[in-house]
Amino acid sequence: MATTIRDVARAAGVSASTVSRALSNPEMVSDSTRELVQRTAQRLGYRPNPAARRLITGRTQNIGIVLPDLGNPVFPSIVKGIQSRARENGYCVLLSDSDEDPSGEPALVRTLASQVDGVVLCSPRMSTEDLRSMAGLLPLVVVQRTVDHIPAVVFDNADGIQQAVSHLHALGHRRIAWGGGPERSYSQERRTRALREATAQLGMELLEVGHFAPRFSSGLMVADLVLSGEATGVIAYNDLMALGVLHRLHARGVAVPGEISVIGHDDIPFAGMVHPALTTVALSTERAGRAAVDLLVSLLESPDQTPGLHRTLPCELQIRASTGLCRCGPGPLHETGAPHETTGAIRRTTGAIRRTTEAIHRTTDADPAPA
Amino acid sequence: MATTIRDVARAAGVSASTVSRALSNPEMVSDSTRELVQRTAQRLGYRPNPAARRLITGRTQNIGIVLPDLGNPVFPSIVKGIQSRARENGYCVLLSDSDEDPSGEPALVRTLASQVDGVVLCSPRMSTEDLRSMAGLLPLVVVQRTVDHIPAVVFDNADGIQQAVSHLHALGHRRIAWGGGPERSYSQERRTRALREATAQLGMELLEVGHFAPRFSSGLMVADLVLSGEATGVIAYNDLMALGVLHRLHARGVAVPGEISVIGHDDIPFAGMVHPALTTVALSTERAGRAAVDLLVSLLESPDQTPGLHRTLPCELQIRASTGLCRCGPGPLHETGAPHETTGAIRRTTGAIRRTTEAIHRTTDADPAPA
DNA sequence: AACAACTCTGCAAACGTTTGGCCTGGACGC
DNA sequence: GCGTCCAGGCCAAACGTTTGCAGAGTTGTT
Missing domain, CATH: 1.10.260 (434 Repressor (Amino-terminal Domain))
Structure with a gap:
């Protein structure tokens, strides 16, 4: 004993x-x-004996993490941030991976609820009502999502998109594609909106390419769609997809950035390890993890004072080798109204695999995005 | 209330x-x-109330994980396996990342000890004595390591190496390099030994290139050393290093597999996403996580029966695009005793960056490995 | 010299469960 | 009809802490 x-x-x-x-x-x-x-x-x-202590105090000194997929490299990074900050504050972390099943997440939170003081929830797709009811259950901080009165750590998605778009614009691109993420995801929605605004403002054409699972394999499909849509640049929902795009473009013999420029999101460690190294909207994910813990701990340990509920972290476009000058020369397309000059590279894609027609939406100045 | x-x-x-x-x-x-x-x-x-329950029963229904770096993609995968199997058995998992500091790991285990029923320890470099004392503290399963009476899940390193070597041999390679991992790591030691045996047996020359942190950046160094050592194939300690090797070779204009073949270890998700896709000794890491939990749970819930203490999982060489025919033609070198014909590609590397001379050891038939 | 104020420590209750032992009542066998 | 046995349920102790309250001792004030 x-x-x-x-x-x-x-x-x-x-x-x-x-x-x-x-x-x-x-x-x-x-x-x-x-x-x-x-x-x-x-x-x-x-x-x-922590069990005895928590029985009487009601405090566990644990915090929970719920996330959709540890296999997506952004999450290990967030977890590392959470972990280290939690340890600094004397907390241990309980980890729960929902395997990309948002409908199972409330149950995970409930299971965790009885043995943690609060949870950091990375759940881009849980319904708002579920989210609210979770927040009623125990202290909660959500990451990369905002729901009225629930504390959150988010990235400045709009600014990230803004940087990416103006980077492409500066390189002469006038027609870019957006390889979208999961339909109901918060970042997806924010980024799409920002993208419509930014392109509209700069007089660029935006080709919205479907909703995809945030995976490498989706990028393969996106690449083909982008080629068939004759865009000269593509921004992907995340780096995994962007890497898929790079992979497929390489396989089809399309030069990057010679013929098409590619930008991802997240700046996962691998983004810098491939050829060409991926230009990407870097999110300081480890920092986000730490920020989430800070928010949670201040909530737990000084519940009276209400600090800022939302913490917004900046994005920074990490410019690497996958973006370059547009071959097609500068100038917005809609001025002439004519389809822009297709280079050999792009012509090559005519008749390429088309997924589903409804996966392609065109947005132009004539069809401004809703505010 | x-x-x-x-x-x-x-x-x-x-x-x-x-x-x-x-x-x-x-x-x-x-x-x-x-x-x-x-x-x-x-x-x-x-x-x-779990606190009350565990106060009286002494059981927490939690298991702990200690690992060196969640940023290394093998670990998220192991964790996913642990997680899912733990959940199936009604356990939650507490995660602890030591940030590659083996000396801090005992403290992490001790912290965890009071709130878990057992831990899965991925600690390639913790000293054996520390490991033993940890095992005396609470039920323990170690991954990818064997210490006499401590339950463990390991991969069949020797067989993996065997597959990799004979693959290279079949492709005509006769002089290969080994980009080694951390000096005191269990797998490093096992693989090195297996490599010496396998190459000796097939009459191949082995160039052992230093001890490196298991990282991408190490691979960059390894690549240069390999080129200067005039090997035609390289096996790396893990995929991160192998990707570094690919990266550096590409940067130096060396064709893979045209001039050099590259093999990694682990089969992390990215191995298949790069160009050329990486041939690698695949470890079923998620399965290893599950196996570790199975072992731990059987230990916890039926302590009387002693199942096999060690569980060995097979390795499978995943052949992709980074390995190919050797340019130098077949035939073992030691038959002639002459240095083998250097191609232009390899000659190009003469005088290349040399790190430290002691980082290079040559092992030949004349210098057989210790049993 | 008496009293007040304060510091330090001990007592005991409480937290919410599990579990061994005991009690009760009914079924069954003789 | 009486004794035995057993299933089913209750009582109370126990797990190892924390914490409000009260008491003891010490110091300071009038």
């Missing part, structure tokens, strides 16, 4: 309550007893 | 102990009371 607080008390010749105080509220006992108790506890190798 | 077992008892008109039994040992109460209690509990939304 492990040594208990009573063993320490007996050995030190004091009462259990004194031991408890000496260890957790040192300022409540005299210097001499504190010293004595601490030495004795040390000597006996006493470790407080 | 949450509803307690007593609330349920009162509402159902039975005692608390009956409620407890009806819920956790249903066969101990009559059908009618069980029905009644379960309905009442359901109706009141009763959720047992």
Whole structure:
């Protein structure tokens, strides 16, 4: 049997309550007893039983993480951030991976609820009502999503898109494609909106290519769609998709950035490891994890003061080798109204695989995005 | 306040102990009371307080994971396996990332110890004595490592190496390099030994290139060393390094597999996403995670029967595009004793960056590996 | 010198479960 | 009809802490 607080008390010749105080509220006992108790506890190798402590205090000193897929490299990075900050604050983390099943996530949160003080929820697709009911259950911080009064850490999606678009614009691109993510995802929605605004403002054409699972394989499809849509640049929902795009373009013999420029989102570690290295909207994911913990801990430990509920982190376009000058020369297309000059590279794609027609939507100035 | 077992008892008109039994040992109460209690509990939304339960039973229904770096893509995959199997068995997982600091890991295990029933330890570099003392602390399963009586899940490293080497041999390679991992790592030691044996047996020359952190950046260095060593094939400690090798070779204009073949270890998701797709010794990491949990759970729930302590999982060489025919023609070199014909590609590397001379060891038939 | 104020420590209750032992009532065998 | 046995349920103790309250001792004030 492990040594208990009573063993320490007996050995030190004091009462259990004194031991408890000496260890957790040192300022409540005299210097001499504190010293004595601490030495004795040390000597006996006493470790407080967390179950007993949390039974009486109701505090677990644990925080939970719920996320859709640890296989997506953004999440390990967020988790690392959460982990390290949590440890700094004396918390352990419980991890729960929903395997991309948003409908199962409430159950995961409920399971966690009884053994954590709060959870960091990365759930781009959980319904808002579920989210609210989860927030009613226990302290919650969501990542990359905002729902009225629930604390959140988000990235400045619009600014990231803005940077990406103006980068492409500066390189002469006038017709770009958007390889969209999951339909109901928060970032998807934000980015799409920002994209419509940014392209409209710069007089660029935007080709919206479907909704896809945020995976490598989706990128393969996106690449073909982009080629058939004759865009000269493509922005992908995330890096996995962008890598898929690069892969497929390479396989089809399309030069990047020579013929098509590619931009991703997230800046996962691999983005810089491929050829050509991927230009991407970098999200400081580890920092986001830490920020989420900071928010959660301040919520838990000083519930009276309400700090800013939402924390917005900046995005930074990481320019690497997958973006370059547009071959087609500058100038917005809609000025002439004619289909723009297709290079050999792009002509080559005519008749390429077409997925479903409804996966392609064109947005132009004439069809402005809703505010 | 949450509803307690007593609330349920009162509402159902039975005692608390009956409620407890009806819920956790249903066969101990009559059908009618069980029905009644379960309905009442359901109706009141009763959720047992795990702290109270674990205080009395000593069981937490949690398992811990300690690993060196969630940023290395093998680990998320192992964690997913652990997670899903743990959930199937009614356990939650606590995650602890040591940030590649083996000396900090015992402390992490100790912290976890008080709130888990056992831990899965992925610690390639913790000292054996630390490992033993951890095993004395609580039930433990180690992954990819064997220490006498500690349960473990390992891969058949030797067989993986064997497959990789004979693959290269079949393609005509006679002089291959080994981009080694961390010096004290278990797999490093096993693989190196297997490599020496396999090459010796096939009459191939082995160029052992240093000890490196298992990272992409290490691969960059390895590539240069390999070129200067005039090998035609390289096996890397893991895929991250192998990707680094590919990257650097590409940057230096060396064709893969035209001039050099590259093999990695792990089969991380990205291995198949790069150009050329990486041939690699695939480890079924998710399966390893599940196996570790199976081992741990059987240890926890039936401590009397001792199942096989070590579980060995097979490796499978995943042949992709990064390996190909050797340009230098077949035939072992030691038959002639002459340095083999260097192609233009390899000559190009003469005088290339040399790191430290002691980072290069040559092993030939004349210098057989210790058993 | 008496009293007040304060510091330090001990006592005991409480947290919400599980579980061994005991009690009750009914079924069954003789 | 009486004794035995057993299923089903209740009581109470226990798990290891924390914490409100009260008491003891010490110091300071009038």
